[in-house]
Each structure stands twice: as structure tokens, then as C-alpha cells.
Amino acid sequence: MKKSSKSELGRFLGSRGFWEIVFPLCMAGLSAYLWTVADAFRGGSARYEMIGPSFFPKLILGISLLICAIIGGQAIWAGRFENTPAPLAKLRWGRLLAAATITFIYAASLSHFGFLLATVAFQVMLLGIVFQLRRPFILILAPLLLTGILIVIFAIFMKVPLPRGIGAFSVFSRMFY
Amino acid sequence: MDILAGLLLVASPEVLPFLLLGVVVGLAFGALPGLDATTGVALLLPVTYVFSPLAALVFFCALYIAGVFAGSITAILFRVPGSSEAIMTAIEGHQFTLRGESGRALGFAMVCSAIGGLIASAALFTVAPYLASIALKFGPTEYFALALLGLSCISAMTAENFAKGIFASLIGLFLATVGIDAITGGKRFDFGVSTLLSGVPFVPAIIGLFAASEVYRRIAVGDVAWRRTEGGGQPNLKLPRMIEFLRIRWTILRSSLLGLAVGILPGAGATTASILAYNLEVQASKDRSGFGTGKVEGIAAPESANNAAAVGAMIPLLALGIPGSGTTAVLMGAFLVHNLVPGPLLFVQQPDLVSGLLVGITLSNILILLFALLFVRLFARLMLVPYPILATGILSISVTGALAFGDTNMVMIMLCFAVLGMVLEALEYPLAPIVLGLVLGPIVETSLRRALLISDYDPWVFFERPISAALLAVAALFFVAPIVRAFRA
Numbered sequence: 001m002k003k004s005s006k007s008e009l010g011r012f013l014g015s016r017g018f019w020e021i022v023f024p025l026c027m028a029g030l031s032a033y034l035w036t037v038a039d040a041f042r043g044g045s046a047r048y049e050m051i052g053p054s055f056f057p058k059l060i061l062g063i064s065l066l067i068c069a070i071i072g073g074q075a076i077w078a079g080r081f082e083n084t085p086a087p088l089a090k091l092r093w094g095r096l097l098a099a100a101t102i103t104f105i106y107a108a109s110l111s112h113f114g115f116l117l118a119t120v121a122f123q124v125m126l127l128g129i130v131f132q133l134r135r136p137f138i139l140i141l142a143p144l145l146l147t148g149i150l151i152v153i154f155a156i157f158m159k160v161p162l163p164r165g166i167g168a169f170s171v172f173s174r175m176f177y
Numbered sequence: 178m179d180i181l182a183g184l185l186l187v188a189s190p191e192v193l194p195f196l197l198l199g200v201v202v203g204l205a206f207g208a209l210p211g212l213d214a215t216t217g218v219a220l221l222l223p224v225t226y227v228f229s230p231l232a233a234l235v236f237f238c239a240l241y242i243a244g245v246f247a248g249s250i251t252a253i254l255f256r257v258p259g260s261s262e263a264i265m266t267a268i269e270g271h272q273f274t275l276r277g278e279s280g281r282a283l284g285f286a287m288v289c290s291a292i293g294g295l296i297a298s299a300a301l302f303t304v305a306p307y308l309a310s311i312a313l314k315f316g317p318t319e320y321f322a323l324a325l326l327g328l329s330c331i332s333a334m335t336a337e338n339f340a341k342g343i344f345a346s347l348i349g350l351f352l353a354t355v356g357i358d359a360i361t362g363g364k365r366f367d368f369g370v371s372t373l374l375s376g377v378p379f380v381p382a383i384i385g386l387f388a389a390s391e392v393y394r395r396i397a398v399g400d401v402a403w404r405r406t407e408g409g410g411q412p413n414l415k416l417p418r419m420i421e422f423l424r425i426r427w428t429i430l431r432s433s434l435l436g437l438a439v440g441i442l443p444g445a446g447a448t449t450a451s452i453l454a455y456n457l458e459v460q461a462s463k464d465r466s467g468f469g470t471g472k473v474e475g476i477a478a479p480e481s482a483n484n485a486a487a488v489g490a491m492i493p494l495l496a497l498g499i500p501g502s503g504t505t506a507v508l509m510g511a512f513l514v515h516n517l518v519p520g521p522l523l524f525v526q527q528p529d530l531v532s533g534l535l536v537g538i539t540l541s542n543i544l545i546l547l548f549a550l551l552f553v554r555l556f557a558r559l560m561l562v563p564y565p566i567l568a569t570g571i572l573s574i575s576v577t578g579a580l581a582f583g584d585t586n587m588v589m590i591m592l593c594f595a596v597l598g599m600v601l602e603a604l605e606y607p608l609a610p611i612v613l614g615l616v617l618g619p620i621v622e623t624s625l626r627r628a629l630l631i632s633d634y635d636p637w638v639f640f641e642r643p644i645s646a647a648l649l650a651v652a653a654l655f656f657v658a659p660i661v662r663a664f665r666a
Contacts, residue, residue: 023604027344034351034366043361051629053358053365056622060351067344074340096397100596103389103572107588115580122576123569130396131565142566150577153209158216160581 020075028068031061099130114165114173115155119147151177180302183532186231187540195232196537199239200544204552206240207247209578213260213380214244214487215504216581222511230515231530235537237511238491241504242541245447245487246290246549249480250556253282255571257388261379262447262487264612265455265479267387272471279557284416285473286480287549289429293481294542296433297440297488301535305492315442317631318639320624322648323442324617327453329655331610339660341606348597349614350621352377359623360630372586379615381579381587385594386608389575392568393599400564414553421473428458428474429481436482440489447486448616454482460655488538494519495531 035058043052106122113121123143127133154160155177164173186192206217217240225233248260253270266286273282315323331342355366356376367373417425432454439450458478459468468475491508493499498520500506512519517527524531562570579591598608632638640646 019604023600024344037366041358041363041365044363045361047630048361050634051626053361053363055626057351057354057365060347060354064344064347064351067340067347070340071344091397092399093397095399096393099393099396100592103576103592107576107585107592110576110580110585110588115577119573119576123573126569126572127565131568133565138566142569146566146570146573150573153205154577154581158206158209158581160577162577162580163585 017075021072024068024072024075028065028072031064031068035061095130099126102126102129110163112165112169114169115162116147116151116173116176117165117169118163119150120144123147179528179532180536182529183534183536186529186533187235187536191229192232192235192533192537195228195236196239196540197544197548199236200243200541200548203240203243203541204247204250204545204548207244208250208259208552208556209574213248213504214241215507217241217244218504218507218511222507222514225511226514230517231533231537233511233515234508234517234530234534237508238534238538239541239544241508242294242484242487242538243545243548245483246287246294246480246545247552249286249290249476250283250549250553253286253476254279254556255388255567256391257571257574258383261383261616262451262483263479264383264387264448264609264616265451266476268469268609269455269471269475269479272469273476276471278471280415281417282471282476283553283557284414285421285425285476287414287546287553288417288422289425289432289477289480290484291542291546292429293433293436294484294488294545295539296430296481297437297485298535298539298542300437301488301492301495301538305496311441315644316642317624317627318642318645319648320442320620321628322639322645322652323439323453324449324620324624326648326652326655327449327456327617328613328621329456329652331613332656332658332660338605338607342610345601345606345608346610346614349611349616350618351614352382352611353615353618354622359619360626370586372583372590376619377615378579378582378587378590381582381591382594382615383612384575384578385591386598386611388571389591389595390598390602390608392571393595394602395564395568397599414550414557417473425474425477428461428477431457431461432478432481433485436485437489439482440486441492446616447483447490449620450486450489451479451483452613452616454478456655460658484542488542491538495523495534496521498523 038054038057038061041052041054041057043049102122102125106118109118109121112118120143123146124139127139127142133139151162155162162177164170164177187196202217202221203214206214218237221237221240225236228236244260245262248258248263249266249270250259252258252263252267254274256267256271256274258264258267270282270286273279328346331346332339353376356374357363358365364374372378435454435457436447436450439453440447455475455478458474459465462468462474487504490500490505494505494509498509498518500509509519517523517530575591575595576588579587597611601608601611628638629636639649
């Protein structure tokens, strides 16, 4: 009996219908929080007392609260969570998380290691871990080629100041752009 | 105005190479995400010190016009808008690529862009000063009504789930309030992050929403096999046949005129023009069902409008010395660098330069057709690349494009938008209204507040002025009509 209710709950949590209700609820909560943040904005002059910096954000957040209630209400009214399939449960969460983590680490490491090294490492990891490429030749050649093209176009031709890194990495980057 | 003298000047060996170079550089800047025509003009401004004034100005105008078109190349092929003006083309045009018809979509985009630009060029020659003076009659109430008209296309785009469409646009409108308040100068929703003081950066946001989120979505659903991209193969660029062209002639004409009108308005811009033209086309179409799934009119309208708007933005600059867009503001710098002051006196003191410049602008639109063929072929070859390599390239370009706008914080913002885009798409919220909100948000807010301040908080001010009342009535009609139709269906 306990197992059955647990699997019911799991199916419910995995269903899109569940998220159809939870998402607008979360958004309503976020809107309410941002309303309190907007409350602190001051116009700085009596002239802007009525239509100060918080006027428009509050208008938007107020309408958002209303729309969230409508969307959530629609989902409950339609009883979507009872019969809908569970597309979210079918996602490849592992690969998605790996891709997101690799990109996040890449973005965070750009200023330390410089664009060249960080981009090559990012591309090798993405191709090897996320796309599970097992051809060493392509795994090495493709990132070098792609990064080279990006540096030539963005840094050399278009003069975009791509990050060079710090210390020894900066010296290394300066050899190329 | 002596057109022949202008033509001879532009055809001279001192100017012609710079016209050609401007088109090529503009196509390169426009096609690459994160770089646009404004960046191109700003970056290359110091390079042109040594050019003659006409060569420099023709170079920048060609760069600007080609850059506005080029955003559609990557928008159609990879759903990565090279520039913000191509946002509606990304939504409609990429559907053609998924069907293996990218060549057809690119052909339509090219021809419609060129024609839109040429129609606006004709206005530039004939009625520039007159049109510019009308544009100056637009006050905050008219701008507010115009922006609402732009937002009204949400109902047409999302009639099946209007509430979700409205919510998505509210996300965009809210994000547009982040940063320094344009009226009081107060900080809003920056949460201590200095990057956010200048607002949510538009280009990293759309790169994240459309390009990076699509890669993550495909990773999540496991659609990343080692094969060509959908519609891959050697895409053959297909220019529209005469019968196809004649079928959309009114679409091109009305979108070009709308684009021209919006382009002339200071601050409205080519992105707003393409959104409004798409909206107008949806409303004017007898069969609205195909929009969003790859319809020729959905490409023709925004592409004609954005190039017409780019040329239209030159009208207040040249006729009145008022820059109508970000790029024309930078272009004004190019005039000043060469000791020229744009405005009515320029037409009197430098008639040859003005006629040469106008001919240069017109020729740029024709040259787009020629050079775009080469660029399209170059980018289309990327479709032959297996998806894992292409996806890695798209993510890398997305990051580099975001970096072109600032530091690594821009990359983080781009990634946040990628996550937002993926979550919203998974829950069937449309992404396009977010962009509408983000583009039109600043216009809606500042014009609403200014109008209310000027009128001493009288809301009737929006209905007292004829242009704003008419625009509001049309916006209300556009909002309500698709919902009524959906209910009836």
C-alpha cells in the first residue's frame, strides 16, 4: 500500500501536469517577492511620487500574479495532472546536467585560463562527455579548429577583447591574440 | 538632387571599393551572433580617419544595411539570430530549415530585404525632410500606443494559449525594467551586480533563449546523433519565382512602408519594425494558421520591414541631424569625425556628398543580393557538419557572442536565459513574446510614465491625441480579434 502511494506520487511529480501547476505557483511567489523588492525603490523627488521607478515593475508584477493564478487555475480545472504523460521524466537528465555543469565551469574559468585554453577544454569535454564522441582524432582536431576560427574572426578581425586569463595563461594567450 | 552626379561619385575608384567592402564587412558582422552593425561601425570608426568623407560614410551606410540583412542567415539556418532585427525571421525561417527548405527561405529573405531597402531608399530621395518632420510630431502617447500595437501580436502568436503568451511577454516586460530607471535614474533589480545596471543585455538574452536553449533541449531529449543537421545536405539557394514573388507583393509593400515609417521614428528601430510587420502580416492574412510553422509571408514581412527601417532611420539623421537608432547615433559620430554636421544645411552645403551618399545607400541594397549569395553558401555548408560538432560550435559562438558584449557576466546571463528558454519550452510557453517584451518594454514604460507626468496623471491623454487614439484602437482590435476567433473555433 505504501509502495503504491509512493509510485503514485512519483508519477505525479514526473507528470507535466504537476509542473503546469507548480511552475505558475513558483512564478507567483517570485512575483510577490519582487514586488517587495520594488517597494524599496524611491523616485528621489516629489514629482515622481505617483509614477516613480516602482510604478511600472509593480504594474507588471501585479498582472503576473493574476495571470499565474489563471494559468494554475486552468491546469487544475482541466485536471491535467491526472491523465497527461510524463515528458519531463523521459529527459536525459544526466547528459543535460553534465552539459550545464561543463558550460558553467567554462564560463567561470574564462577569466582565469583565457579564452583559448578554456574553449578548447570546454569543447573537448562537451564532445567527449556529453556527445560521447570516441574518435580521438576528431576529439582533438575539431576543438582546435573551432577555437582557432573563433579567435581569428572575433579577436583578430573584429577586435573583440576576448579574455586572456591571468599570469602564465595571459602570456600564453598573448602569443595568439 | 543630382542622382547622376551621385552615381558618378560612388562609381569612382576612390569610393566604389569602400562600398563593396562595407557590404562584405556588414554581412560578416551581421551574421555573427553578438556582433551587429552598431558594433561594426563603432569598431571601425577609427580606421576610416584616412578615408575621404564620402568613402567613409558610404562604407558605414553599406555596413549598416548589409548587417541588418545578414542576421537572417544564421537565424534561418540555426535559429541563431545574428542580430536582433532577425528575431522574427528566426522563429519563422528556421521552420523551413527543419523541412529541408533553407535555400528557399534564404532566397526570400534576400530578395525581400533588398526590395524593402530599395523602397525606403526611394523615400530617402524624394520625401526625406517632409517625413522627418512628421516623425517629430510623435510624443510619448503615440510611442506608448505604437509599442502596445507591437505587443498586440502576442494574441495572434499565442491564440491557443493566450494566458501563457501574456505571461511570457510579462517576463520580457519585467526584465526590461532591470537597471537604471530612465526617468529618475534610480537603480532597479540589480541585486548588486554592476553588469545589470545597464539593463538586461538584449543580444546575450536572445542568444541564450533561442540558440543555446535549443542545443540543451536536444541534449536533454537525446537528439544528438552523429548525423547532419535537419535539412542538411547542400542547401541550394532558391530565389523566389516570379509567381511566388507576385503572391507576396502586397506583403513586401506594406511591410516596407511600415518599416520605413517605424525607422523614421527616433528610438523605435528595425527590431520593432520587424515585429510590427510580422504582426501586421498575421492580422492581414486570410489564412493565419501557417504562421510560426514556416510561412513565406512570415519571412517576407520582417525582412522587408527591417531593411526599410534601417534606411528609414537615415532620414531623420540626414534631414534633421537627429539619429533615429543606436547605429545612426554611431554613424553621426562618423559624420562629425569628418567635420560634417548632418542636418538641413548639409543638403545645401554638400549637395554632391548627400547625393553620393543616397546613391551609395541604394546600391548597398542591390549589392546585398550579390554578396549574400556567397555568404549564404558559406554558412549553408555548415549544415553538412554532424550535429555534435555543430552544437559544440553553436555553444562556443553563443559564449563568444556574449563575451563580445562585455565580460563573463554576459556569459552567465546568456546561460540563465538558456535555462529559462528550455524550461518555458518544456512547459509549452512561447519564447517570442519574451523578446517582444524585452524590445518594447523600455518604450512602453518610459512613454507611459512621461505621458502621465506631462498630463498630470490624466489617463485620457492617450485618447485625446488622434494618432495615439487610432493606434490604441487598432492595438485593442489586434488583441481581441484572435481570441474571439479562437473561442469561435
